[in-house]
Amino acid sequence: MPSLIDGIISEERRYASIPYTETGDNHQIFSDMVDSYGLAGCQDQPWCATYQFALELQTCGKDLALRHWCMTAADYCGYNCFETEAKFKKAGRIGKTPRLGALVIFTRSHMGRVLKINDAAQTFECGEGNTSNKQYDRNGDSCAVKTYAWTDPGIRSFCYIDYEGDTMTTAKFLAAVRGVYEMAHNGGYKYGDSHALPPCADGIISCDRLVARALWILGYQTQPQGGITVINMEQYLLKWGFKKVTDPNALKAGDIVLMKQRGQVTPTAAWHTFVLTMFANVNNVSKYDMGSQERIRATQPFTLVPLNQWPGSKEFYCAFRIDEAKDYVFTPAAVKAGSTGPSQYLANEILKAYDLKGVRKNGRLQPLELNDKWTKGDMAAMTQYKLDRIRNNDANLCKGPYGAGEIGPGDWVVMLCSELPFHAQAIPDRQKQGPSVLLLQRILKALGYLGADGKPLALDAEWGANTQTAVKAYQKAHGLSQTGSVNYEVWQKLLNGL
Numbered sequence: 161m162p163s164l165i166d167g168i169i170s171e172e173r174r175y176a177s178i179p180y181t182e183t184g185d186n187h188q189i190f191s192d193m194v195d196s197y198g199l200a201g202c203q204d205q206p207w208c209a210t211y212q213f214a215l216e217l218q219t220c221g222k223d224l225a226l227r228h229w230c231m232t233a234a235d236y237c238g239y240n241c242f243e244t245e246a247k248f249k250k251a252g253r254i255g256k257t258p259r260l261g262a263l264v265i266f267t268r269s270h271m272g273r274v275l276k277i278n279d280a281a282q283t284f285e286c287g288e289g290n291t292s293n294k295q296y297d298r299n300g301d302s303c304a305v306k307t308y309a310w311t312d313p314g315i316r317s318f319c320y321i322d323y324e325g326d327t328m329t330t331a332k333f334l335a336a337v338r339g340v341y342e343m344a345h346n347g348g349y350k351y352g353d354s355h356a357l358p359p360c361a362d363g364i365i366s367c368d369r370l371v372a373r374a375l376w377i378l379g380y381q382t383q384p385q386g387g388i389t390v391i392n393m394e395q396y397l398l399k400w401g402f403k404k405v406t407d408p409n410a411l412k413a414g415d416i417v418l419m420k421q422r423g424q425v426t427p428t429a430a431w432h433t434f435v436l437t438m439f440a441n442v443n444n445v446s447k448y449d450m451g452s453q454e455r456i457r458a459t460q461p462f463t464l465v466p467l468n469q470w471p472g473s474k475e476f477y478c479a480f481r482i483d484e485a486k487d488y489v490f491t492p493a494a495v496k497a498g499s500t501g502p503s504q505y506l507a508n509e510i511l512k513a514y515d516l517k518g519v520r521k522n523g524r525l526q527p528l529e530l531n532d533k534w535t536k537g538d539m540a541a542m543t544q545y546k547l548d549r550i551r552n553n554d555a556n557l558c559k560g561p562y563g564a565g566e567i568g569p570g571d572w573v574v575m576l577c578s579e580l581p582f583h584a585q586a587i588p589d590r591q592k593q594g595p596s597v598l599l600l601q602r603i604l605k606a607l608g609y610l611g612a613d614g615k616p617l618a619l620d621a622e623w624g625a626n627t628q629t630a631v632k633a634y635q636k637a638h639g640l641s642q643t644g645s646v647n648y649e650v651w652q653k654l655l656n657g658l
Contacts, residue, residue: 164332167219167262168380170277172176174285174358175211175303182207182290182301189347190214190289192410196342197222202239209271211289212263213238219377220341220649228321241271246388246434246446255318258284259312261592263319264308270298274318275305282310320593329484330414336374336436341460344450351453357564359387367395367433370450371416376437390431393418402447402480408467411439411479417447419468420477425502432474438620442467475577488584488651499534502656506603507567510536510575513602513619516541530606539565549574577621584655587646592623600646603654 182188184204191201193214199222201387202210216225222233229238230247237243245265258264264272264286272286285307292300296314308315343349344365356362358381359372372387380400397416398404405415413436438446438461446463449455455462483559492503500597508530517525518537528541543564562568569580576582578595585596598621605617611626616658617627628644635642638653645657 161263161304164378166381167336167377168215168261168273169287170358170381171218172273172275173305174304174361175289176287176305178303180289180303186290190291190494192346193217193342196346199233200239205239206290206298207239208288208290209241209244210239210326211303212271212273218333218339220384221338222334224335228501229342241265244302245317248481249317253320253322255320258318259320263321265316266296266298266314267316268298269294270296283307284310292372313427317541320550322594328482330412330482332378333374333414333482334435334437336377337370340365340373340379341448341450344456345460345531349456351450351456353386355386355387357383357385357387359383365450365456366450366452370448371433371435376529389429390418390433391427391429393433394427397480401483403483405479405481408442408476408479411436411445411467412481413438415439415479415481416465417479418477419470419474422475431477432470436479437461438463485586486648487586488648488655489581490584490655491581492567492572494562494569495534496562497534497536497539497566500532503532503567504538505530505532505656507542507575509606510599510602511538511541511545512606514545516544540649542567542571545575559639584651586648587623588629589643589645593621595621597621597623597627597647600631600654601627604634607634609633 186204186207188207190207190211191203194201194210194217195203197217213225213229216228220228221497226232228235229244230251230253231238238249242265245254258274258277260274260277262272262274266272267543270288270289270291274284275287276285278284285305287303287305290300291304291305292302293304293306295306295308324394340360344360347363349360349363349365352364353366354360354362354364354369357462358376359369365373368389369387371393372383376383378388379626382393383396411417417434417436419432421428424430432451433453434447434449436447443466444464445464445467446461447465448461468476492506493501495504495507508528512528512530516528518528518540519526526537528537548566562571567575573579573619576595577598586600587596587600598619601619601621604627605619609617609630611617612629613626617630631646631650632642632644635650640650
């Protein structure tokens with residue numbers, strides 16, 4: 161599925177291929193982009209970090225971009241390489257190996273981003289701004305893509321952006337639409353039919369190219385030359401899982417509205433489209449609309465306007481709505497001696513995945529079995545699990561009226577590495593980390609599924625080829641589509657109806 165990472169990487173490569181060059185001594189468009197969101201763009205200063213944050217803003221919007229960079233508007237420091245690194249370090253999201261989309265912090269106070277990883281050669285492609293084609297250059301005047309070894313001595317660290325839950329949402333789409341509008345409005349774009357890829361890269365935009373470019377930023381990059389149009393929009397969006405809405409009274413913010421030319425059945429270039437930001441009723445909507453040169457220049461979104469501003473020539477055809485993915489949300493119950501049910505079974509799977517043992521028999525500790533009752537062996541394994549965590553000074557354990565072999569709310573927080581209720585999030589077919597991946601690995605390992613290397617899964621919370629192979633094997637065994645990605649349906653089966 162498309163991803164925010166794809167959109168940002170696409171922009172990095174586009175600016176490198178133009179190639180974009182500053183217009184004066186450190187004067188460039190990226191600082192203006194950051195300024196337009198009320199943050200410190202620091203114009204006329206070194207801009208390698210500002211370049212990366214501007215692309216994050218354009219793709220994700222202000223709130224999500226700040227979260228990605230472990231910052232708030234009050235403590236924003238995305239213009240400084242080492243201060244940005246310190247934010248990621250404090251959040252525990254820093255390391256020595258590349259991940260797709262990660263920020264690269266160089267020893268010479270310079271920043272880039274990981275665009276592609278070659279595991280076999282242990283190299284990666286890096287997008288950089290305020291640079292030249294020379295490695296580590298932090299005083300150039302353009303954008304470039306370079307290749308480095310993972311262990312290059314000029315690299316201080318990799319800052320891992322958390323794309324957990326990286327699925328298409330209404331909020332992300334509206335943020336991308338706003339970013340495209342600001343790019344066109346501030347950049348003096350002309351009205352017309354773009355013939356470029358990415359859409360509008362030639363400085364030309366229209367109503368349908370606004371939608372096309374916003375979707376491109378979000379990773380929908382299988383578009384035809386010039387981008388999707390009102391003529392092929394319905395076919396394209398339905399293919400990608402958007403829902404078709406035919407009742408104009410049931411519209412919502414984030415809907416892509418398609419207006420047909422009166423009297424026409426088959427789409428033509430005379431049809432029109434726009435994106436809603438608010439819907440009260442058909443006579444009171446707010447929208448982004450790039451249907452003329454005047455609209456490109458105007459302040460948007462337009463507010464308090466009727467859905468159909470052209471009653472003599474156009475009428476509502478349909479709208480297209482993002483089908484937002486669901487998290488599988490659950491709160492496990494307490495587990496005591498003799499407990500049965502899905503919470504007991506999940507705890508059993510987690511302990512077995514850690515290779516913890518049960519009671520001693522014939523002089524040897526016995527491996528745990530996946531069963532339907534909380535037994536003495538399970539209680540012995542849980543006691544050992546708690547002792548191991550106590551040695552690590554975990555303050556969440558042993559609170560409340562629960563014995564050493566029993567599981568209460570605080571124990572579940574530790575076992576799931578997350579607060580309750582737990583949100584088991586969708587895991588797409590791409591690099592990802594976090595509690596959802598760790599829980600997935602624990603269950604698959606306990607069930608005996610192996611990785612691509614033929615070994616039991618490592619419990620490292622890192623999405624990779626081994627975990628994906630185990631997911632495909634699980635999907636095959638349970639009659640599911642072998643996508644190698646995890647959605648609501650997969651979580652529902654894995655978690656035994658919790």
